[in-house]
Amino acid sequence: MPSSDTIHPTPPSDRKVAIALRGVSIGYGSRAIIEGIDLDIFEGEILFIGGGSGCGKTTLLSSLNTLRPPLTGSIVIDGIEIAGAAEDTLQSVRRRFGMMYQLGALFGGMTLLENVRLPLAEFTTLSPAAMDDLARSKLGLVGLAAHADKKPSEISGGMQKRAAIARALALDPPIIFLDEPSAGLDPVTSADLDALIVALNHMLGTTFVVISHELASIFSIGHRFAMLDGVRKRLVALGSPTQLRDSSDDVWVRRFLTRTPTGDS
Amino acid sequence: MKKSVKATPNAPAAKSRADVRTTVVGDRLSVEIEGDLVLETVGAVHDALSAPLGRGPRGVTLKLAGLRRVDASGVAIAVRLFRFTKSQGIPFEISGIDGDRKLLIDLALRGQDPIPAPAPIAMVRAVGIAALEVWTLVADLLRFCGEVSIIALQVIRRPKLLRWSDTLSAMARHGTDAVPVVALLGLLIGAIIAFQTYDPMAKFGASLQVSDVVGISIVRELGPLITAIILAGRSGSAFAAEIGTMKVTQELDALRTFGIDPVRFLVIPRMLATVLVTPLLSVWCSILGVLGGYFVLGPKGITFLQYVFEVRNALTVGGFLQGLAKAAVFALLVSGIGCLAGLRTGQGPGAVGVSTTRAVVCGIVAIVVADSVLGAFFYALGI
Numbered sequence: 001m002p003s004s005d006t007i008h009p010t011p012p013s014d015r016k017v018a019i020a021l022r023g024v025s026i027g028y029g030s031r032a033i034i035e036g037i038d039l040d041i042f043e044g045e046i047l048f049i050g051g052g053s054g055c056g057k058t059t060l061l062s063s064l065n066t067l068r069p070p071l072t073g074s075i076v077i078d079g080i081e082i083a084g085a086a087e088d089t090l091q092s093v094r095r096r097f098g099m100m101y102q103l104g105a106l107f108g109g110m111t112l113l114e115n116v117r118l119p120l121a122e123f124t125t126l127s128p129a130a131m132d133d134l135a136r137s138k139l140g141l142v143g144l145a146a147h148a149d150k151k152p153s154e155i156s157g158g159m160q161k162r163a164a165i166a167r168a169l170a171l172d173p174p175i176i177f178l179d180e181p182s183a184g185l186d187p188v189t190s191a192d193l194d195a196l197i198v199a200l201n202h203m204l205g206t207t208f209v210v211i212s213h214e215l216a217s218i219f220s221i222g223h224r225f226a227m228l229d230g231v232r233k234r235l236v237a238l239g240s241p242t243q244l245r246d247s248s249d250d251v252w253v254r255r256f257l258t259r260t261p262t263g264d265s
Numbered sequence: 266m267k268k269s270v271k272a273t274p275n276a277p278a279a280k281s282r283a284d285v286r287t288t289v290v291g292d293r294l295s296v297e298i299e300g301d302l303v304l305e306t307v308g309a310v311h312d313a314l315s316a317p318l319g320r321g322p323r324g325v326t327l328k329l330a331g332l333r334r335v336d337a338s339g340v341a342i343a344v345r346l347f348r349f350t351k352s353q354g355i356p357f358e359i360s361g362i363d364g365d366r367k368l369l370i371d372l373a374l375r376g377q378d379p380i381p382a383p384a385p386i387a388m389v390r391a392v393g394i395a396a397l398e399v400w401t402l403v404a405d406l407l408r409f410c411g412e413v414s415i416i417a418l419q420v421i422r423r424p425k426l427l428r429w430s431d432t433l434s435a436m437a438r439h440g441t442d443a444v445p446v447v448a449l450l451g452l453l454i455g456a457i458i459a460f461q462t463y464d465p466m467a468k469f470g471a472s473l474q475v476s477d478v479v480g481i482s483i484v485r486e487l488g489p490l491i492t493a494i495i496l497a498g499r500s501g502s503a504f505a506a507e508i509g510t511m512k513v514t515q516e517l518d519a520l521r522t523f524g525i526d527p528v529r530f531l532v533i534p535r536m537l538a539t540v541l542v543t544p545l546l547s548v549w550c551s552i553l554g555v556l557g558g559y560f561v562l563g564p565k566g567i568t569f570l571q572y573v574f575e576v577r578n579a580l581t582v583g584g585f586l587q588g589l590a591k592a593a594v595f596a597l598l599v600s601g602i603g604c605l606a607g608l609r610t611g612q613g614p615g616a617v618g619v620s621t622t623r624a625v626v627c628g629i630v631a632i633v634v635a636d637s638v639l640g641a642f643f644y645a646l647g648i
Contacts, residue, residue, distance in 0.1 A: 130311035137341040137373040146376035172336045203365040
């Protein structure tokens with residue numbers, strides 16, 4: 001794995017769109033939290049989505065991962081429209097991405113190996129021995145091969161998040177969604193996780209959509225940053241994190257990316 | 266030997282293809298893979314290696330120069346060969362890759378050395394571990410009983426120490442809310458007893474004495490027992506789940522750091538509420554049980570007045586108090602066991618479920634054991 005000081009965000013060379021959002025509004029019931037999102041997420045990019053607490057980041061992620069349909073608008077993943085799609089269409093789309101939840105959401109009654117093996121057992125016809133080797137290789141990629149036979153409760157929070165990434169990688173999806181991967185982690189573990197994301201992005205060309213407040217991660221590994229504003233109920237910024245920080249016209253975006261308190265000018 | 270491997274059936278849309286060539290030079294196996302080593306082909310490649318590896322080579326070389334594509338699943342082949350060679354203590358090398366692909370394989374191989382299976386635990390050690398667990402349980406139980414007794418005495422001396430609002434709320438949740446289900450079960454059990462005993466007793470001309478059977482069995486025995494079993498299912502499990510969740514989420518630690526004893530704050534209100542409402546529920550269950558018996562005997566020609574008179578004659582004040590005492594003891598056991606299970610909850614997402622199950626099972630076992638002991642005790646007293 002490259003060390004954290006060798007990480008440099010590389011813009012995606014292939015500009016093919018992996019996920020396209022057009023006029024998307026998200027929310028609960030009839031109450032919209034964010035409206036009119038137009039956003040293209042490109043293949044092989046690492047896109048961070050940020051914004052103030054409660055602005056709708058995780059709700060947007062729930063719409064991208066097909067669990068919560070948008071109130072209005074269109075979301076196309078890998079050429080398939082998911083807004084209003086039938087359940088079997090959504091099932092086929094779900095095979096094209098992996099998801100890491102904020103707390104890992106590993107199955108507590110299973111070992112790490114069994115957690116990673118589960119999608120393989122459900123969706124492939126591999127032999128049990130091959131499934132074990134695949135699961136071990138995914139755990140090896142995230143540095144957890146030696147802990148394959150432990151249960152989630154026996155490892156640290158950072159290790160649980162890495163195991164959750166290994167599980168998200170189980171079926172080699174082209175897209176991986178990460179919800180707050182660095183939340184609650186120490187800086188070193190957080191940097192290790194960043195290095196892992198970059199390594200997987202480089203080696204496998206995996207597209208990463210990351211919900212995060214972690215400015216260090218956003219600047220060190222994010223190709224682009226999309227910022228939501230819950231007050232104005234819209235996507236207020238999209239672009240290179242450093243360019244947005246240095247030259248965004250929007251005061252709130254600059255404050256967010258420079259960690260400036262609201263009292264300061 | 267060269268083997269061409271196409272996409273596995275689980276990926277019908279894929280156009281991936283891998284060619285595997287295995288050759289043995291001396292006693293060393295050479296595995297050459299060309300094409301796409303990806304999720305769609307890795308299963309077949311994996312299977313193709315079983316026979317050559319089964320012949321016991323003295324070394325393995327993996328040649329990947331002809332690889333077109335490799336993904337995070339494809340590296341499982343390298344992992345398999347690495348683990349095989351490590352377990353056999355034979356050399357393994359990979360050739361023909363560099364850059365990101367080499368990095369990918371290097372990452373996947375980290376920490377893959379097979380871990381020797383732990384030696385089976387000797388029987389003596391297993392017995393020792395089990396004995397220690399039992400001892401810990403007994404110690405926890407004694408500590409809990411002592412703590413509850415001391416705090417209960419403190420509360421009696423200074424009633425302000427009790428959280429009355431929590432106690433009343435628990436009485437409503439575990440008493441009032443249980444009224445319908447207790448009524449239903451009481452009614453049905455009374456009816457079933459009358460139904461099952463009527464025919465045999467009628468043969469001896471003792472139809473009216475079925476009322477005695479219903480009255481005595483319900484008021485002395487089944488009323489408290491049914492109520493307590495419902496209590497174990499509803500309240501014992503709820504106590505274990507509530508307190509167990511609080512332990513997992515460190516709310517108990519938060520209480521302790523405030524200097525608040527969790528037993529006084531959480532356990533005493535629940536136990537007191539349960540001990541107060543369970544005898545009342547038991548009486549309610551008995552009334553409905555007796556009524557249930559009449560629903561069967563009424564159509565058989567026994568009038569309501571006859572039935573009530575017969576039941577009243579069969580019952581004694583001692584028998585009635587015996588039922589109340591049993592209900593109170595059962596309530597103490599069920600609530601105590603539920604709260605203790607919650608306090609002993611371990612770590613991890615499954616821990617609360619384990620505590621809840623333990624609370625219900627131990628609660629019901631304790632009820633039945635206590636019923637036997639109390640039954641013998643009251644019999645010896647002649648009540």
